[in-house]
Amino acid sequence: FMQFINRQDELKFLEEQYKKNNSNFVVIYGRRRTGKTSLIREFINNKPNIYFLSDIQTETEQLLDFQNTAADFFDQDELLKNKAFKTWDTFFRYLTDKIKKEDKKIVIVIDEYTYLHQSNKAISSILQKYWDKEWQNSGKIFLILCGSLVGMMAKLTLYHSAPLYGRNTGQIKLRPFNFKQFCYFFPKISLEKQIEFYSILGGTPRYILEFNGSKTVWQNISEKFLHPESILYQDPISVLSQEVATTGTYFSLLKTIAFGEHKISKIGAKLEMKATQLNPYLEKLIDLDLIEKRVPITEKPHKSKMGLYFLKDNFFKFWFKYIFTNRSFIEKGNQETVLKQIKKEFSQFVSSVFEDIIRESALNFQQVGSWWSKNEEIDIIGLNPEKDEILFGEVKWQNRLVGLKELQELQRKSRLVQWGGKTRKESFLLASKSGFEKSLRQIAEKEKVILIDLKNFN
Numbered sequence: 001f002m003q004f005i006n007r008q009d010e011l012k013f014l015e016e017q018y019k020k021n022n023s024n025f026v027v028i029y030g031r032r033r034t035g036k037t038s039l040i041r042e043f044i045n046n047k048p049n050i051y052f053l054s055d056i057q058t059e060t061e062q063l064l065d066f067q068n069t070a071a072d073f074f075d076q077d078e079l080l081k082n083k084a085f086k087t088w089d090t091f092f093r094y095l096t097d098k099i100k101k102e103d104k105k106i107v108i109v110i111d112e113y114t115y116l117h118q119s120n121k122a123i124s125s126i127l128q129k130y131w132d133k134e135w136q137n138s139g140k141i142f143l144i145l146c147g148s149l150v151g152m153m154a155k156l157t158l159y160h161s162a163p164l165y166g167r168n169t170g171q172i173k174l175r176p177f178n179f180k181q182f183c184y185f186f187p188k189i190s191l192e193k194q195i196e197f198y199s200i201l202g203g204t205p206r207y208i209l210e211f212n213g214s215k216t217v218w219q220n221i222s223e224k225f226l227h228p229e230s231i232l233y234q235d236p237i238s239v240l241s242q243e244v245a246t247t248g249t250y251f252s253l254l255k256t257i258a259f260g261e262h263k264i265s266k267i268g269a270k271l272e273m274k275a276t277q278l279n280p281y282l283e284k285l286i287d288l289d290l291i292e293k294r295v296p297i298t299e300k301p302h303k304s305k306m307g308l309y310f311l312k313d314n315f316f317k318f319w320f321k322y323i324f325t326n327r328s329f330i331e332k333g334n335q336e337t338v339l340k341q342i343k344k345e346f347s348q349f350v351s352s353v354f355e356d357i358i359r360e361s362a363l364n365f366q367q368v369g370s371w372w373s374k375n376e377e378i379d380i381i382g383l384n385p386e387k388d389e390i391l392f393g394e395v396k397w398q399n400r401l402v403g404l405k406e407l408q409e410l411q412r413k414s415r416l417v418q419w420g421g422k423t424r425k426e427s428f429l430l431a432s433k434s435g436f437e438k439s440l441r442q443i444a445e446k447e448k449v450i451l452i453d454l455k456n457f458n
Helices: 008-019 036-044 059-074 088-100 113-119 123-135 150-158 179-183 191-201 217-224 231-243 247-258 264-271 275-287 314-331 335-360 404-414 438-446
Strands: 024-029 049-053 106-111 141-147 170-173 291-294 308-311 367-372 377-384 389-396 425-432 449-452
Touching: 008 024, 008 036, 008 170, 024 036, 024 150, 036 049, 036 106, 036 141, 049 059, 059 088, 059 113, 088 123, 106 113, 113 123, 113 141, 113 150, 123 141, 141 150, 150 170, 150 275, 179 191, 179 335, 191 217, 191 314, 191 335, 217 231, 217 335, 231 247, 231 314, 247 264, 247 275, 247 308, 247 314, 264 275, 275 291, 308 314, 314 335, 335 367, 335 377, 335 389, 335 425, 377 404, 389 404, 404 425, 404 438, 438 449
Parallel strands: 024 141, 024 170, 049 106, 106 141, 389 425, 425 449
Antiparallel strands: 291 308, 367 377, 377 389
16 A cells, blocks of 8 residues: 555556557556556556566566466466467467457556567567557557666657557656655654655655654664665665666766766766766666756756756665765674764755755746856745746755844845846745744744745645
């Protein structure tokens, strides 16, 4: 049940497809651990289905496994006699004829489809033939191809050059949960602790399930990150190794960004690579939803020369900043040194995630982002271009009250932002972990100042 928190939109989409009279073909893809298989299992529950999980086996073994699954569905042993089918073509032929006799729509799932493709590069062309000639118009088949290797899934099913291109009736790129969805996993802990957990784990269901809400942040980090045998210690290495060929460059790139270099020229200087050499790596990491390119909200993304790169996934940000660089300490059993470093910088680390959470809440603005120039930055800017409305926001994750000084500083910086007409309508927002001084509260009531702390955050 836990993985099904807030996957309602995806489930609803699949159910709507299933109810249609025609056959359906849906591609589901996304990074490992995001709950793709759980989503599929929830969807096919109580529906006639043939579910096949592909893996790293020979083609012969895969074909036999698929046959066994189909035999189980049709309650017939003849499929298995003498390894009845020597080729995918003859197997799909048999399957097609059997399904034609059924009076209901059957879901056929090939999970981890990329492994099947690796064992037989022609599998997409074979499926295309059956889809075009038989399945598409039968109204009897709901085909789901699912895979974790994001790049390869897109290449095999969604790119123009793919044999299956244009055949799918729908596609779902399953992404990690946002903060609001994340909170459903830990309904009984404080908002402060939810924010701290989220800043470490991000929204990937498999990682979220590793933390224990009744333990402290430090106990969870110590038990789940600082032991070489734990999944949160090992997983980024295996996830990235399966997605990219040259892990060294990718790991160095992610580490450099995690440590605060966001400009392509500075990242390049650190890695001794030209910006043009870096581009393919950056694009791949953007595809994987691991990093994102941001430009000041007041600029046009394609024209701006102010673009900066940030780690988009909190879990990978935390892992590259504190685990990857400290592996020798962790392997030697010297967890205390690492924990000490994390504790020292933790408030600052959580602060940037708190900014993201406030931005994510959208605040009734059409466009929400941040702004920076050469020497100044503003955490949050909201724009409503049609109404000429602009919001300026500052976020503080610290153990002291925010006061008038912070508001005045934000107002000073707001005058540097060139956007809108002379009559633009301005409002201000301050978000604070620890609350606000009385003098600021009094002014906020009179002027257009929104104050958000952990008591009134929703």
